[in-house]
Amino acid sequence: MKATPIFLPHAPKPLGTTQRRDRWWLEPLLNFIGFTAFVAYSLWVAFTPVGSHGLNYEWPQRSTLGWTYLSPFYSPLFGPTWWHFSPAILVLWMPLGFRATCYYYRKMYYRTYFADPPACAVSDTRFWQGKPRPYRGETAFPWILQNAHRWFLYLAIYVLVVLWIDALQSIFFVAPTGQPGLHFGLGSAVLLVNVALLSAYTFGCHALRHLAGGNVDCWSCSWLGRTRHKFWAAVSRLNEHHMAWAWTSMIFVGLSDLYIRLLAMNAVPFSRFPWL
Amino acid sequence: MADVRFRVWRGNASSGAFVDYDVPVTEGWVVLDAIHWIQAQLQNDLAVRWNCKAGKCGSCSAEINGKPRLMCMSRIEDCVIDGTITVQPMATFPPVKDLVTDVAWNYTVNQRIPPLAPKPPEADGTWRMQPYDVDRVQEFRKCIECFLCQDVCHVLRDHQTWAFGGPRFMVRTASLEMHPLDTGSRLALLRDARDGLGLGYCNITKCCTEVCPEGIHITDNAIIPLKERVVGEYFDPLARGLTRILGWTREPRT
Numbered sequence: 001m002k003a004t005p006i007f008l009p010h011a012p013k014p015l016g017t018t019q020r021r022d023r024w025w026l027e028p029l030l031n032f033i034g035f036t037a038f039v040a041y042s043l044w045v046a047f048t049p050v051g052s053h054g055l056n057y058e059w060p061q062r063s064t065l066g067w068t069y070l071s072p073f074y075s076p077l078f079g080p081t082w083w084h085f086s087p088a089i090l091v092l093w094m095p096l097g098f099r100a101t102c103y104y105y106r107k108m109y110y111r112t113y114f115a116d117p118p119a120c121a122v123s124d125t126r127f128w129q130g131k132p133r134p135y136r137g138e139t140a141f142p143w144i145l146q147n148a149h150r151w152f153l154y155l156a157i158y159v160l161v162v163l164w165i166d167a168l169q170s171i172f173f174v175a176p177t178g179q180p181g182l183h184f185g186l187g188s189a190v191l192l193v194n195v196a197l198l199s200a201y202t203f204g205c206h207a208l209r210h211l212a213g214g215n216v217d218c219w220s221c222s223w224l225g226r227t228r229h230k231f232w233a234a235v236s237r238l239n240e241h242h243m244a245w246a247w248t249s250m251i252f253v254g255l256s257d258l259y260i261r262l263l264a265m266n267a268v269p270f271s272r273f274p275w276l
Numbered sequence: 277m278a279d280v281r282f283r284v285w286r287g288n289a290s291s292g293a294f295v296d297y298d299v300p301v302t303e304g305w306v307v308l309d310a311i312h313w314i315q316a317q318l319q320n321d322l323a324v325r326w327n328c329k330a331g332k333c334g335s336c337s338a339e340i341n342g343k344p345r346l347m348c349m350s351r352i353e354d355c356v357i358d359g360t361i362t363v364q365p366m367a368t369f370p371p372v373k374d375l376v377t378d379v380a381w382n383y384t385v386n387q388r389i390p391p392l393a394p395k396p397p398e399a400d401g402t403w404r405m406q407p408y409d410v411d412r413v414q415e416f417r418k419c420i421e422c423f424l425c426q427d428v429c430h431v432l433r434d435h436q437t438w439a440f441g442g443p444r445f446m447v448r449t450a451s452l453e454m455h456p457l458d459t460g461s462r463l464a465l466l467r468d469a470r471d472g473l474g475l476g477y478c479n480i481t482k483c484c485t486e487v488c489p490e491g492i493h494i495t496d497n498a499i500i501p502l503k504e505r506v507v508g509e510y511f512d513p514l515a516r517g518l519t520r521i522l523g524w525t526r527e528p529r530t
Contacts, residue, residue, distance in 0.1 A: 019341065021342060124430045206501075
């Protein structure tokens, strides 16, 4: 028997103190790398002056064919004449607000960027630089603003509808001559997959789960209760994999923008399915 | 199996230290078996709280290799790292002796929660509920009150913010709030960050869900739906008005 003195279990501990012996730091590290890379790419898209971008967010540029691929970062495309920055800035705040207040992303960034806590049973930042810091969580400013998640959900659904229209108009289009046409390129497939992933993420949202039927105590006693229960159950099924939808949809938005940008820069060849 | 070195925290409310014991483990043992062996063969005064040894009484909560777990549900071959297993009491609660902690605070939180307020019975004196109405709250009734979720929650563990009721009591409140027969409202209590349950202190880091031995989706199915109910009541007048007009909620705002 050998005695080794340690902290009392309930004693104050500096950031990162733990008895855990597994690689608890791996998950926050991977989250940090993945999310920071996406944020860096988004900031580059949003804040590079529009002159440097040209019209690289759409292809074919100023299309007269009736169909076009529009980057999801820029949709819905607003272009007021007085706006001299990237049109992405006028749009991105909506999905950004939705994701910033999302319950999954909250978990991810509170752990990864605020170390509050960095991992389960690993000491958080309470004793940052040796002094206890007051904790108010989401009861006070700024984090009480997380309660706006539902309002951003309403905006995200609007953006999602526009993205569906974008994806479908890249397939089913009306030529300037008035003739209906059909086109299916690799870009159409990219936009379709992108909007499908975004739909799975948006329709698995915790706030939507509440609105769909989670706020009802007794479905059988409520008007349209059976329907609302089914709607709630459907949202719940998507919600079980909210983290997976969050990551795949976020990564695919970036890849969609990158593909259209490379196409517009003639860096990759245009691919069209031969039968269409 | 070869001997496994157990590093067990021994101490009381004022001091303590890890003490090493080499235990000749047998295949199929769980950590609680080894603690019992130490108690029987080496240290008769080793204090440990246990009861059913089947993962249903919630007594043998501890931290194994730093992770909150039930000792009776942790197989030794799954826990051993470099021939060693560390066992210590739950860090959030005051130590009494060795692996036993004082969890009495939890019962005072429980007393803050108003019990079920059932609506009047039907004409034959009974209540009827549809299976799809009660399925959702059945999950919450699996809780064995092991308090591992309370132990891992950083609001209690690190920040020691005792105005927060903790995940266990969010589960209990959810089981009442979502009950098809209940007519009470606990939303004001949930929102109250001083004398209530302080739901806003939770920042959704989901550790409670990760450690729950009953696999209750504490965050997704209890805490977040409660947060959304508070949002609907206090931060979203549109939804509040619509639900009132359509008669989707019966509960009075308190």
